[in-house]
Amino acid sequence: MRKPCPNAAPVPALSVVSPVYCEAAGLGTFLDRLEAVLRPLRLDYEIILVDDGSGDDTWLRMREESARRPVLRCLRLSRNFGKEAALVAGLEAASGKAVVILDSDLQHPPELIPRMVELWRQGEADIVEAQKSVRQKESFSSRLFARLYYGLLARVAAFDLRNASDFKVLDRKVLDAWKALPERRVFFRGMSSWLGFRRTTIFFEPAERENGTSKWSFFAKLMLALDSLSAYTAKPLSLIWLMGLLFAAFSLGVGGEALWMKFQDKAVSGFTTVILLILITGAAILGSICLLSLYIRQIFHEVKNRPRYLVGERLGFAEKKEHAVPLYAHPWRAGRQPGRAFRPHISARRARGPHSRPGLNAGTAL
Numbered sequence: 001m002r003k004p005c006p007n008a009a010p011v012p013a014l015s016v017v018s019p020v021y022c023e024a025a026g027l028g029t030f031l032d033r034l035e036a037v038l039r040p041l042r043l044d045y046e047i048i049l050v051d052d053g054s055g056d057d058t059w060l061r062m063r064e065e066s067a068r069r070p071v072l073r074c075l076r077l078s079r080n081f082g083k084e085a086a087l088v089a090g091l092e093a094a095s096g097k098a099v100v101i102l103d104s105d106l107q108h109p110p111e112l113i114p115r116m117v118e119l120w121r122q123g124e125a126d127i128v129e130a131q132k133s134v135r136q137k138e139s140f141s142s143r144l145f146a147r148l149y150y151g152l153l154a155r156v157a158a159f160d161l162r163n164a165s166d167f168k169v170l171d172r173k174v175l176d177a178w179k180a181l182p183e184r185r186v187f188f189r190g191m192s193s194w195l196g197f198r199r200t201t202i203f204f205e206p207a208e209r210e211n212g213t214s215k216w217s218f219f220a221k222l223m224l225a226l227d228s229l230s231a232y233t234a235k236p237l238s239l240i241w242l243m244g245l246l247f248a249a250f251s252l253g254v255g256g257e258a259l260w261m262k263f264q265d266k267a268v269s270g271f272t273t274v275i276l277l278i279l280i281t282g283a284a285i286l287g288s289i290c291l292l293s294l295y296i297r298q299i300f301h302e303v304k305n306r307p308r309y310l311v312g313e314r315l316g317f318a319e320k321k322e323h324a325v326p327l328y329a330h331p332w333r334a335g336r337q338p339g340r341a342f343r344p345h346i347s348a349r350r351a352r353g354p355h356s357r358p359g360l361n362a363g364t365a366l
């Protein structure tokens with residue numbers, strides 16, 4: 001039997017993971033409120049913040065905070081990869097028996113964590129989800145867009161994510177199952193819903209943002225909506241079949257009538273029919289190409305098999321305390337042995353995702 005490594009860091013009971021993008025102003029308050037609820041739980045915990053390539057002083061603030069808080073671990077992604085990728089980075093770095101996920105803008109009230117953790121500790125649920133009891137204040141168009149999107153998702157992919165949020169507690173077994181999903185492009189809410197497991201829900205009213213504004217533009221939301229729909233269901237593709245069948249029936253009718261008129265020597269110009277046919281056929285062909293392109297886009301991103309994120313710096317992790325690590329520095333050095341030609345041993349192939357080799361995908365290599 002393998003002996004436990006004597007220097008191995010003890011496994012905390014809780015890992016709290018939060019993505020952070022340009023939240024320098026509110027970071028101190030967020031950590032104060034978080035620690036104020038975590039300390040009384042009398043559980044070992046770690047807080048993992050992932051700086052998603054912020055352009056403001058977020059990383060500086062993290063450095064300062066990490067000098068004051070031994071439980072803080074920070075990752076800085078090499079650029080802005082988006083919230084979903086930042087979440088993946090944090091979750092892959094988490095070592096706790098359960099993971100709490102929440103936004104760092106204080107719209108997910110940390111004061112709810114004790115109740116959520118208690119539900120997990122009672123062992124009745126593997127996933128504790130905090131659902132919004134009301135949607136946060138948003139414009140009419142955003143509300144309409146969200147309604148349409150969630151309605152469509154519920155209908156075609158059978159996921160009801162209407163008031164779902166990323167504010168959750170996941171048991172280690174759920175996290176491990178989630179980590180085994182090989183997708184490069186991640187939609188965390190959809191994936192955690194797909195996993196199943198025993199779940200329980202509590203409700204909360206999302207707070208107003210204390211600082212800054214939401215980072216989601218309409219276009220970013222639209223792309224996430226299209227990607228998540230095409231990632232979880234192939235049903236829209238059957239629309240193309242349906243259109244094909246309808247058109248086949250329609251052309252039989254119109255074609256039959258045209259021939260009949262011709263043989264009767266009654267052929268008329270039929271201008272309207274021709275125009276209508278061209279318009280409808282064109283729309284159907286273009287619509288089908290759009291649908292196909294959604295799936296080709298997914299395939300394109302998946303076959304490229306690029307890492308989901310790259311880590312530029314780490315702070316507070318057990319093996320390397322407080323310093324910046326250049327990208328890929330360790331694998332390169334490890335590949336360089338005395339008397340041997342230099343051979344960077346982290347090939348692109350190995351750097352790919354959880355199925356390549358644990359600990360060697362680009363996200364965890366450093």
Ligand code: UDP
Nearest residue numbers: 019020021052082083086103104105214215
């Ligand atoms: N976020 C991130 N990367 C991004 C955008 C956002 O890590 O590219 C973080 C952000 O700091 C916050 C959370 O994701 O903690 C939710 O972002 P936001 O408040 O902009 O989204 P909303 O609450 O409007 O859905």
Ligand code: MG
Nearest residue numbers: 103105107214
């Ligand atoms: Mg927010």
